[in-house]
Amino acid sequence: MVIDDDRLLCDTVRHGLDGQGVQVLTAHSGAEGLRLCAQRTVDVVLLDQKLPDGDGIRFCQPLLEHNESIKIIFITAYPSFENAVQAIKVGAYDYLSKPFALGELNLAVRQALRTLDLEHVAQVQHFQRRRESDRAVLVGRLPEVRRLVALAAANAAPVLITGETGTGKTLVAKAIHFQGQGADKAFIAVNCAAIPENLMEAELFGYEKGAFTGAAATVKGLFEMADGGTLFLDEIGEMPPHLQSKLLGALDDQQIRRLGGRTLNPVHARIITATNADLAAAVRERRFREDLYYRLGVMHIPLPPLRERLEDLPELCRSFLSQITPDQPVRLAIEEIEALRAYPWPGNVRELRNILERSVLVRASTAIQPSCLLGTAICNQTPINRANAAISIPRTLEQVEREHILATLRHFNGNQTHAAKALGISRSTLVRKLKCLGLNGTAP
Ligand SMILES: Nc1ncnc2c1ncn2[C@@H]1O[C@H](COP(=O)(O)OP(=O)(O)OP(=O)(O)O)[C@@H](O)[C@H]1O
Ligand SMILES: [Mg+2]
Known part of the structure; x- marks a missing residue:
């Protein structure tokens, strides 16, 4: 944004910077400049020293209050050392004396934009560091x-x-x-x-x-x-x-x-x-x-290794599950944690995290309970443990369906709408199935 009552100068700057990936706004008084700044996001301001509504320096502070990262380049027809010092003191970024060559202007604006970019990179890095430090727990x-x-x-x-x-x-x-x-x-x-x-x-x-x-x-x-x-x-x-x-x-x-x-x-x-x-x-x-x-x-x-600190399993599971699905963390039943305890965990905490992630993902798409998946994930890797002993007992399809529906309902605290969604069926189908299985009216 150029703030100068000299319209010719404003137009010259506009044409000079046009087509360089820079969009130029103009204002002809300090007050108009401040108004525009409140409506638009401005990166660089070329601020004239003598404006109809006062000394340009007066507007530096209010401009920076709108947006503290604005780079103000002060322009003056009366260059002096004192002027320059005063401008820098009130927060100006650079100082140009009139008349200036277009090349000079270009350079000053480019430098201001580059500084903004670097500040932006530093902010992003700072943010990433904070995120990382949050995770290093x-x-x-x-x-x-x-x-x-x-x-x-x-x-x-x-x-x-x-x-x-x-x-x-x-x-x-x-x-x-x-x-x-x-x-x-x-x-x-x-x-x-x-x-x-x-x-x-x-x-x-x-x-x-x-x-x-x-x-x-x-x-x-x-x-x-x-x-x-x-x-x-x-x-x-x-x-x-x-x-x-x-x-x-x-x-x-x-x-x-x-x-x-x-x-x-x-x-x-x-x-x-x-x-x-x-x-x-x-x-x-x-x-x-x-x-x-x-x-x-x-x-x-x-x-x-994880197998030597199994007492931490419940807390680790809780923490990972709440990271995997923060909105609606899956909770594991005591039996599920027990099944996890029986596994030797050669891949330690990373493996635990991966198994939980996989089970939640699969569960979300095919409505499998985490217990089943944890069971299979573990069964695939260990020959004998308590988890697969429970799964290998011959059961009828109806029994499995009944248990699965009950477990899902229990997981959603009896909420049939949520349970039906997780099971991949409509609520009315769920109600019908509950009736067939003699489960209607049962508190899960
Ligand atoms: N005590 C813990 N609390 C929370 N998360 C943990 C803990 N220990 C490990 N993790 C998580 O487990 C995963 C593996 O941890 P990490 O990468 O630090 O292991 P590592 O010992 O460096 O493994 P590698 O030898 O393969 O490099 C990461 O996602 C990490 O955040
Ligand atoms: Mg490592």
Whole structure:
């Protein structure tokens, strides 16, 4: 938006910026500009210093009150140092003196829009970080793990997290990061097993332009990107030996040298590592440096497998089910939780989450009760357990239908409309079936 009583200038700006993906609004007084700002979303304002209804500076504050991210470019025919200082003091973004060339105007507007874009990206990142920190919450009792996470968050020592797959190692690493001092800085996760060995060094430590063929520009490594925050090295056991030494050096000196670089750059990233392999055995077999092992494990957080903390099953189920369908969380019956207890959970918490997700999804489309699906999911994986013992008892179709209808009604607290919908039949069909099965009037 251009706010200037000089109509010719307004038209010139409009034509000058036209066709550049910029839409130009014009106002000829401060009051008109404020009115327009209240009706439209304005990104950049070109504000004249001398307006019919007062000094342009007077309107800076009210414009910013409408929208604090507006970028105000002050334009004046009487440029002076004092003027410029005053404009910046009241929140102007830039300053142009009249007459200005179109190129100059273009540049100022582009820069203002770019700053807006960057602010927007920063806002999105901030929002995503908040979302992620919300999700980095441990469910279950885990008293020892919680104590160690709090302790780790309170200092910057390296942390080694061990545990089987799906026990929550990545989650614990995030919890430490978001509870710690660097929570508003980056959390950068690297899976050492997923990066080809020849690229890992450049990824981690960065490189200077010309360091190798194809290094067309200087690039920061993940270590530097995580400065002030956390570098999470997952599957650390897979790190090749020559990088193990370089990592140890970086940890000891708190500085790194980019590939092809001459200088050392200071980095203060907290290092969290994780593995589901037996790192101690790797040390014994000389596949992993012993000194690095002790350096990384200043704090060690072992995570128990799910089968060793079955008391957390009900709470984990409740938490996952309410995340999967927040509007109408499915509740599991005690027998269903009992069936889950009988399973050895080789995939730990991740597997539990997946099974629940799958059962809710299938249930939504074909009206299968979670109990059935949990039963089949588990039956497919374990030869004998209590869950499939119950299912394999021969029963008539009528018995199965009767139990299924009752269970569905029970699930919906007797609400026939909801139960019929979940069963994939009309309410009148349900009423008819209830009658045939001698169940009409039965409180489920
Ligand atoms: N205590 C817990 N509370 C809530 N969610 C958990 C818990 N433990 C694990 N999860 C969830 O289980 C899934 C797997 O966890 P995570 O990715 O942290 O496991 P992992 O140990 O890093 O596995 P991998 O060894 O395969 O990398 C995630 O969805 C995570 O949020
Ligand atoms: Mg993980």
